[in-house]
Amino acid sequence: MSSHLLPTYARVDLAFERGEGAWLFTADGERYLDFTSGVAVNALGHAHPRLVNAIEEQARKLWHVSNLYRIPEGERLADRLCALSFADTVFFQNSGAEAIECAIKMARKYQYVSGKPERYHIITFEGAFHGRTLAAIAATGNKKYLEGFGPPMPGFDQVPLGDIETVKKAVGPETAAILIEPIMGEGGVRVVPHTFLRALRKLCDDHGLLLIFDEIQTGIGRTGDLFAYEHSGVTPDIMTLAKALGGGFPIGACLATAEASKGMTAGSHGSTFGGNPLAMAVANATLDVITADGFLDRVRKNSLVLKQRLAELKDRHASVIAEVRGEGLLIGLRMVPPSSEMVDELRNEKMITVAAGDNVVRLLPPLTIGENEIAEAFARIDRACVRLEKAHPRPLKQEAAP
Numbered sequence: 001m002s003s004h005l006l007p008t009y010a011r012v013d014l015a016f017e018r019g020e021g022a023w024l025f026t027a028d029g030e031r032y033l034d035f036t037s038g039v040a041v042n043a044l045g046h047a048h049p050r051l052v053n054a055i056e057e058q059a060r061k062l063w064h065v066s067n068l069y070r071i072p073e074g075e076r077l078a079d080r081l082c083a084l085s086f087a088d089t090v091f092f093q094n095s096g097a098e099a100i101e102c103a104i105k106m107a108r109k110y111q112y113v114s115g116k117p118e119r120y121h122i123i124t125f126e127g128a129f130h131g132r133t134l135a136a137i138a139a140t141g142n143k144k145y146l147e148g149f150g151p152p153m154p155g156f157d158q159v160p161l162g163d164i165e166t167v168k169k170a171v172g173p174e175t176a177a178i179l180i181e182p183i184m185g186e187g188g189v190r191v192v193p194h195t196f197l198r199a200l201r202k203l204c205d206d207h208g209l210l211l212i213f214d215e216i217q218t219g220i221g222r223t224g225d226l227f228a229y230e231h232s233g234v235t236p237d238i239m240t241l242a243k244a245l246g247g248g249f250p251i252g253a254c255l256a257t258a259e260a261s262k263g264m265t266a267g268s269h270g271s272t273f274g275g276n277p278l279a280m281a282v283a284n285a286t287l288d289v290i291t292a293d294g295f296l297d298r299v300r301k302n303s304l305v306l307k308q309r310l311a312e313l314k315d316r317h318a319s320v321i322a323e324v325r326g327e328g329l330l331i332g333l334r335m336v337p338p339s340s341e342m343v344d345e346l347r348n349e350k351m352i353t354v355a356a357g358d359n360v361v362r363l364l365p366p367l368t369i370g371e372n373e374i375a376e377a378f379a380r381i382d383r384a385c386v387r388l389e390k391a392h393p394r395p396l397k398q399e400a401a402p
């Protein structure tokens, strides 16, 4: 492995040369079932013909042009995202953390232009993940990510998830907004109860705060709805997207209502690459596929089938799998043995998954999987569980009390 890459990742010694749908191939032709999708990025699997076409066509026409000029592909994508959501306006970037930065700046600026410059604090939740920029790690609040990087950026108040009374107590004269993932992805596929999201909405309305949903992982069909907030019935004021939006091409987006974005006037924010024609063309093609008739119905149907089969495995291997949770194809297996062992065993079965907080293994297949891949996943997880059972035998029952 190269010693010239900054060693911030504990990489597995495995490289893929090409991909096709839900399958990844090494240079030796070994085939892996991809239940990671580049961490919820390759929503349409690998080398989807519609995406390949879109990028080839656009690459021949125009890659990059400054945001000082109109970019029609981006205008079209913004129009579509707004028509499909609560939002009135979109700012495009290149990553999730950048979208979070935009959301934070927008919320602070909103309060500022509303005559409340003292309101710049954002309430966030324990177990959250919002990215790795200095503001995003302060919002994430994880000591591991903050340590050694100087004083955390001020203005983030973290509270435990699920207790509305603690959130109410955290609201003060400096509070500008509440930021939450409707389902915590990195935190371990923790589905936030809809009643809690509704209570946050009310709290925001009562106090003039903005509600920000980080849908970077949950958005663009992952949960079986285009956006997770739809299922909860709670509408945010600002929403961040990234990961699946480009189907594998780097892109981020910050969506907002006209009111929430009222402070973001000409010159208040920018990005050289954000919204470039190449990214816009691929994202438009991704949306074409995901919003086509029946696509999300199939995601929901496949999610049910997969979750039923996983529930079977949980019953069969109760000493290995503690819980199956999640929405759509954002699924978490909370493990009894360390989740990293399950990820390793599954990789031995030539199936790749990704660990998350709370001792969870995340299953993030492409949204395009079918029966064949579900059956393959079932067989591989079953075999991995059998090996973990052998590695962690249950303590023998004691014959008599000592």
Ligand SMILES: *Cc1c(COP(=O)(O)O)cnc(C)c1O
Pocket (backbone or CB within 6 Å): 094, 095, 096, 097, 098, 100, 129, 130, 131, 132, 181, 185, 186, 214, 215, 216, 217, 242, 243
């Ligand atoms: C991945 C992720 C981010 C960060 O996205 P990057 O593109 O890595 O900057 C932020 N929030 C959530 C919920 C994520 O899943």
